[in-house]
Amino acid sequence: MVDKGFAERLKKVYAIYTGGLIFLLILLYLGEKLFNLSPAFIGYVFLFGTIAVYAAIGIISRTGQVAEYYVAGRRVPAVFNGMATAADWMSAASFIGMAGALALQGYNGLAFIMGWTGGYVLLGVLIAPYLRKFGAYTIPDFLDARYGGKLPRFVGIVATLIVSFTYLVAQITGVGIIASRLLGLPFEVGVFVGLMGILVCSFLGGMKAVTWTQVAQYIVLIIAYLIPVTVLSFKYTGNPISQISYGFALQGIEQRFAQLKDDPKEIEVREIHKKRAEELKAKIAALPESWEQGKKELEQQLNALPPGDPKRAEIEKKLKEYPKSPAEAKEKWTDAMKKATEASKPPKSYTAPPSDTKGMVNFLALMLMLMLGTAGLPHVIMRFYTTPTVREARTSAGWALFFILLLYITAPAYAAFGRYEMLNLVGKAFNELPDWVQKWAKVNLITIKDLNGDGIVQFAEIAIHPDMVVLATPEIAGLPYVIAGFVAAGGLAAALSTADGLLITISNAISHDLYYKMINPNLSPSTRVKIGKALLLVVALIGAYVASFRLAIIVELVAWAFSLAAASLFPALVLGIWDKRMNKQGAIAGMVVGLTVTIIYLYLSRFKGVELFGIKPIASGIFGMPLNFIVALVVSRLTPPPPQNIQEFVDNIRYPKGAVRAGAEE
Template identity: 85%
Template sequence: MVDQSFVARLKKVYSIYTGGLIALLILLYIGEKLFGLPPTFIGYVFLFGTIAVYAAIGIISRTGKVAEYYVAGRRVPAVFNGMATAADWMSAASFIGMAGALALQGYNGLAFIMGWTGGYVLLGVLIAPYLRKFGAYTVPDFLDARYGGKIPRLVGIIATIIVSFTYLVAQVTGVGIITSRLLGLPFEVGVFVGLMGILVCSFLGGMRAVTWTQVAQYIVLIIAYLIPVTVLSFKYTGNPISQISYGFALQEIDKRLAQIKEDPKEQEVREIHKKKAEELKAKIAALPQSWEEGKKKLEQALASLPEGDPKRKEIEKQLKEYPKSPQEAKEKWTEAMKKEEAASKPPKPYTEPPKTAKDMANFLALTLMLMLGTAGLPHVIMRFYTTPTVREARTSAAWALFFILLLYITAPAYAAFGRYELLNLVGKSFAELPSWVQKWAAVNLITVKDLNGDGIIQFGEISIHPDMVVLATPEIAGLPYVIAGFVAAGGLAAALSTADGLLITISNAISHDLYYKIVNPNISPSTRVKIGKALLLVIALLGAWVASFRLAIIVELVAWAFSLAAASLFPALVLGIWDKRTNKYGAVAGIIVGLVVTLAYMIASRFYGFELFGIKTIAAGIFGMPLNFIVTFVVSRLTPPPPAQIQEFVDNIRYPKGAVKAGAEE
């Protein structure tokens, strides 16, 4: 049963918290306008102020009890679990990356919105309530009980770690971008500074601390996300409801792009990009000699300059960034060639859907992988283990969808207004470049180069990283820095909330599922929790180290995680609930085949340029997922059926009442 007095206390606490947050915003705005508070000070307030609040919640919620550490004592009310789930779900990819992808890709970016929202419906209908009824701690717990034996648990652990760690790297990347922008630090340093904010919550109190922190983080991220786009909407249309007014921006974008397509100066710039692409193609063809010659040329140029010459710094930077081997040169130059080729083509209409069969196949494949991957993400599924009852799990799924909806129906408006503002740069002289360009160029998220030497900014001379669109929009629109700082705090909240959930998931997979359930079942509960906390530190540091290499944009990294989840865990979970005949042999074989095929395609596509039917890396799971289903079905039918008690377990888990295997703490 739900404790109503507990719910009332929670409402009171979070109402006070929201009021205090709004008051802080007003005070900082007054300080900036009347007393000239510097941006650096405001950045420090938002970064350390919000992290201090999250840390305080973590300290208050600290626990050594197993049920509290793993599933928050199973007493989180539906509304608050919905907010925590939404925060856990709406990662840096949703907050930072999704609107950025929409702003730069137009219609094609809608795959992310349709896939993620559709996937959450699948999760709420097909999986979440039934796993809550099962009443364990983790996804591998379910695989063990449903399929029997330690092998299903072990392959589930491996899949969980691979999926969650890939996702974790994306979140730490987002934290690094925001921290480096707020504090003016290099990205590689910002990653590790931001890591402290991740650890203060999850380390102290596990899922209990993470849950109540995520509720606070959701409040920050949704207010921060809505303010700039509401102001922009009112600025251009007189209507503050951006979700219904951004049609104006879409029309203006398509008009402007049509003009850019026919502009002779733009055509001149596109030709320059075409020549650069051809030069890179020639360099790739001439490897390894071209790599050796390029390195030698830079070394000779550096040696010819006297000490103290300002040009030395630039050449030293080029040498540092120069590929370390011919193989790395091939990867970097191929990626650069593809970018130049894309920039050499006229801009497509912003609202135009995919035209070719190849583009449409990629769009649909990505949408499907995001949907099925959503329903197979271990860190999201774990949130439904924290509610008091099965009914509360169903209700919390509906609340979570509502809280997610608030951001997802706003993202297209954000993208449209952001794109419109960016297009306002075109036609200005380089002498008029606004200050925000230099600020974001300092963290390598935008470059503007006068390629044709006319002193005027052309569309083809602007290169923007998708991850900067949301964070830079307040500054682009000329809003006070306090709003820009608050948006960064919102992005930080989104990244921290998901990173916390992922860290808990990975550490639980090792400490609970692997060590306790397989290696040493006699370990004491307090030792299990201590091992989980130690693993949090190790995994967090490893994630930050990998993120510092900037392997891909945030949205791409997240899409990899979703493809892996769709191809490995989703079939085993769905068939485990809805097909009595599926057995452990089929499930294990299916997970292995789906995971291996998807990983192989990702590596071959991302690093060696291999493509099958034109499918891109981010939709790689489209090959592994159906193979998983087929292998699971066929192998299950060719091997003995599950024992009678397992088949009865499957029947019972689908009934709407009761709990099949609730923990002792319930």
């Protein structure tokens, strides 16, 4: 049943909340102008102010009831579920990193834009309505009911945990980075401040609190994302709607690239990069001796200097950053060599698709993996269990995509403006660079070095970090610090909301799927919720602990999560709904083969340099996913059909009306 009065009250509450948010922005703006509030003060207001609001929502929504804890009582109207799904889905990477990646990669970056949205069509049409009709709590619940038995559930749990945990660690890392940038706190302190923000709502109220907090977080992040780019668009063109105004920047970028291609100064700098790449290549080939030699040289330089010499600090710093082992040296130098090789090439067209077949194949494969992975991500699918009806589950997918699109169709504008602004730096003298360049150079988000010593900026001398594009736009647009602080708060909201959704998914997989359903089914409802909460705490702490190492591989792991989900869960879900003949043997064989093949290709391509058809590690599921489908279909046809009650179950989830055996509410 859809509760109309409830939806009306929600609208009112969130309208007041949005008004309050804008009021706070104006207040802080006046404070900055009239009383010279320091950036650190504004940062603290945003960090603790927003976390306090999320905490308040968590406390108001606290619950001990099973249905509320797992699926928010199944009374979240489609619009609000859409907003919560959008916040759940859009992580720190979408908010801060995506526009920058697009700016740096040009057309190739569009695989992410289409891939991370196209999955919602699959969700809305192939999966969400049927899972809602089934009406359990988790994906393993579905696999158990559909395929019968503990084994399908267990495979589902393993896939859920692998996919969700890597993703969670990345979000906690993101929280730490943003908090440390916003307040200048050490990274580890930032992680623990963020952790409190995550736990305070999910711990008290489970899915119910997470849902209502995610709606609040969505509102923060979307306003924060839109303000800077809207102002910048107005400055450039007089048209505030950046989503339709950035065409001029695309044209400008292409013209500039065409000029820079044959510029003699650019060629000179490219040659320097090329030489550097060759040097690194020689050093890598001479490992481990080259590593020892490099270390010795630095130590000798240091010893040659008298104590107190100002140059000592510089060399000490170099020594500190020097690779700790030959293995680390190989990793670091290979990375630097790739970057130098990349910088030695003339700029590619910004809007042209990959020109070679391999590039195109990888582009399409990556896009497919991102789409299928999105439709198979447990923390996203879970959100569709919370709608009141099947009909609302269908419309909710539409609302989710609508709210996601507000950000995603703006990202290309951010990217084009960012790239355009970077090109405007070319030809400037080094001593007349704008303030924002100096500021972000300090934290290494932009690197400009006068490599050929002519005092003028060449395009090949600029290197930017993807995060730079969104973070620096407020300053490029000439906005007050309040807005820059607000953008950071938006990034924080994006990371916190995703972390919350993941945390709930992981703790449910362990407490509900593994412990309650497989080990001890005699638990009382209140004990189940208590165990869920305790696990939440443990998982969050483990996640924070892993995040504190800041492993470089974390960013890559997140991208792999999509391939893993696409090759394991997605086929099992789709076949379970659309193929009545699919049985337990087929589904398990498919999932195991899909997961195994994907992990093997991942390992070989990432660490052993294997490359089939130009497929990079990020799209590695392209082999396991179709194999999953094929193996599942073949094995199911060679083994007996599923029993009568399962066939009836499939009929049941296909029609919105009528009872489903396994979906009874507790």
